[in-house]
Amino acid sequence: MxxxxxxxxxxxxxxxxxxxxxxxxxxxxxxxxxxxxxxxxxxxxxxxxxxxxxxxxxxxxxxxxxxxxxxxxxxDPDERQAVVAELNAARDAEYAEVLQRLPELRRELADERARGNATYAEVEESEADLERFRAWLGKIAARDYFDAPAGRAARDAVDQAAAELAAFEDAALRAEAPRPRVDRP
Structure with missing residues (x-):
């Protein structure tokens, strides 16, 4: 507008x-x-x-x-554009911080999986981390009045981390779920 x-x-x-x-x-x-x-x-x-x-x-x-x-x-349209650009630059900087820190969560999931440590405790810990990222992203989005360009990349990266966590959770479930008993005749 x-x-x-x-x-x-x-x-x-x-x-x-x-x-x-x-x-x-x-x-x-x-x-x-x-x-x-x-x-x-x-x-x-x-x-x-x-x-x-x-x-x-x-x-x-x-x-x-x-x-x-x-x-x-x-x-003045130029002044308005400059103000919006400054606001978007500030939001982009915040989104960039999310993007900078998110790979740590993804690395941790990959490392735990590689070590064969896909456990429910790790799932809980990673879920808490992911929720912190989602809350942080939500706070930034609430003040992102003009759809700063980096917002899409940050949302996509959090969605990708959520997908990786879901796969990790499936691996943990398979690792920790009791095996069905097979009775042999």
């Missing part, structure tokens, strides 16, 4: 408890804010984002800080 509204958020925690600064930074980071300068950032004004920003601004004010949330339009 080329004419979508944006939120300009200015937040200051001076005079507020020290913990508020970290809370504000974490929340804006989780929303995928693009910092224009210290304490000033930009976000697309999508309903879920606007709701979270309003809640954050209220929290800042109630704890002694100051916050302004202004709605604006990026009327």
């Amino acid at each position: 080329t004419n979508e509204p944006w939120l300009l958020v200015s937040a200051s925690t001076a005079g507020a408890p020290d913990s508020l600064r970290v809370q504000v930074w974490r929340k804006l980071r989780s929303l995928g804010a693009l910092y224009l300068q210290q304490s000033v950032c930009l976000l697309p004004a999508r309903p879920e984002v606007a709701r979270e920003v309003r809640r954050l601004a209220d929290r800042i004010r109630h704890q002694g800080g100051t916050a302004r949330v202004l709605s604006l339009a990026l009327t």
Whole structure:
């Protein structure tokens, strides 16, 4: 959407408890804010984002800080494109970290399988690892407002790891399942 509204958020925690600064930074980071300068950032004004920003601004004010949330339009197409490119670059960097760390899980599955160590305990451990990757990917996707290019590769890599884990689980089941008894006459 080329004419979508944006939120300009200015937040200051001076005079507020020290913990508020970290809370504000974490929340804006989780929303995928693009910092224009210290304490000033930009976000697309999508309903879920606007709701979270309003809640954050209220929290800042109630704890002694100051916050302004202004709605604006990026009327220059080149400027809008530059902002979207910066947001996508930030998401691509996050997706790249997922892609960088995921091969470790896949290597571990291959190594355990090669050692003949396809066990239920290994399946559980690897499932927990895969769920962490899925949760991490979900958090990134929630702030990927403009479909950053690396998102598809990260989702595909997590899906591939899930398929490899399913195959590993099948091997563990075959290795640990009781063998049917064969009665000989």
